[in-house]
Amino acid sequence: MTAEEVARGVDLAGQVALVTGGSSGLGLETVRVLAACGARICVPAIDPLVARAALRGIDGVDVWPLDLIDGVSIKTFATAFLERQSRLDILILNAGVMARPLFRDQEGHEGHFSINYLGHFRLTALLWPALIAAAKSRVVILSSRGHQICDVDLDDLDFVRRPYDKWMAYGQSKTANALFAVALDTRGRRHGVRAFSVHPGMIMTPGIRHLSRSELDAFDAVAPDGSPIIDPARDMKTVGQGAGTTVWCATAAVLDSIGGVYCENCDVALIEPSEGFGVRPYAINLERAEKLWRASARLTGLDIAIT
Template sequence: MRVVQQPLLTGLGPAMSATEVVRDADLTGRVAVVTGGSSGLGLETARALASSGASVHVPAVDPVAARAALSGIDKVDVWPIDLADEASVKAFANTFLDRRARLDILVLNAGIMAKPLFRDTHGHEGHFSTNFLGHYQLTALLWPALLAARTSRVIVMSSRAHQMSDVDFEDIDFVRRPYDKWMAYGQSKTANALYAVALDRRGRANGVRAFSVHPGMIVTPGIRHLSLSEFDAVGALEPDGSPVINPAADKKTPGQGAATTVWCATSPLLNSLGGVYCENCDIASVETESPFGVRPYAIDPERAERLWRWSAMMTGLDIEIT
């Protein structure tokens, strides 16, 4: 079955905020995990889900800083995790499963962007390890709780940066080709979109649906290490250094950027759908030239399965298709 990648024409638009998306939602009794949920997009996602009654668990690299950032938001717990450390991912998953029988919403939001070359303990390129492979491991380990919820959703943070690079299956880890931080970032975001396709295929018979998301161009603490020339190249900053906010041009606040994630996590319009790439609170169109939409290679089922096989081999974790 191929992905049905066609806009629903929701009319919600790019200026919609995460809190507006869940204004009438009742998530009482629902359990959510939001990686990277203590800053930027993740913080706004956690805030919106908690405001509608969900119990939100936030795994973070720095739990002390995360608790400070999330102070004042009810129904949020913080846990330690390092997505580039296999043992850390397993420790969080085991602790969560010991305390919670079900997981209704899993938001794979944490990530890094355009950093100099670094590798995890297994030698995998850092963007691919943190943005994708750590989340692959986490989801596989939390799979029993997602199944126990009977109707659950996994939202994977992709990006329009997927247009920079397909997954290079011949050299994912930049062993033979020259390293380029933007190509590495783009490859990881394509992997996340493909992952949603393969994960949805494995979960839909049991009520687990997966979606990938482009949030928009958001200036958050996670990308402030970029140079001024890199910001200037995309017109991201005002003369005074503050972020440009123009949702129609894809330049959004963190609250607006989190809207599509929260929409994918909660919208009844998606009850019978999955494996799709979304933007601006709608399913995106398939595009080959436009800066908007999703490239065909990022939702290709065959490439998604190839990525899944590679990931299962690298991690020793797999989920069978039922």
């Protein structure tokens, strides 16, 4: 299903949403569909001018500066947001990077872990008052089938002791995001805050810009002319189809009493993957989710208590 099909009949008038990475690819489509449902949407962006140009023509969207690799930038953004908005109904943590050569943030954290996971952990913790104030809110975190590459190495999150591998770094960050949803939902459910992780599918978006043509050919992802192959049966989707599960997790009434789950194809995924689909048990393990949460709280100085 496409995001438009998922959202048919959904009324988000009066609701506030925030979508990281909302000015390109899956995020842009998510913003477009949620705005059409009546939501007021905040899109944080490293370059607000470029983001505003991409979002031109979509009503009800505000663009604010934010760099997820920079803790100071995240705090500045969150403070400004809370001063202007008393509630946050939908938080979609969509921004991310994939399979880049080794890079680190200013604190020395490996880049995929820093942007894909730790920056979103910081942002969510700082925006927690607004999520609670909405009384009934949802957090949707973009994981990926890439979580099947590896578990989180809690003893070497930043590739200090082990050799760096860009796919292992990407896979670890996506497993971290699935575990994030588990631990966050544990903290939020009593406050009406539910969390979900999502695999959108294999989609040709700007996020693949660091992949070589040979790597894309290895995934059988592009036709000889360079155009993307669309074959949903093999998880190769359009941007509209890829955004479908995100919008489903953000809006579907059937999920009102569910949370902390990994979703794909507009459904809760099966455990123990078959032919690539489904979720690895380690990515939804509560004990590992809590260990990662405690490590993240130590690294950031931010926490949300279980009450």
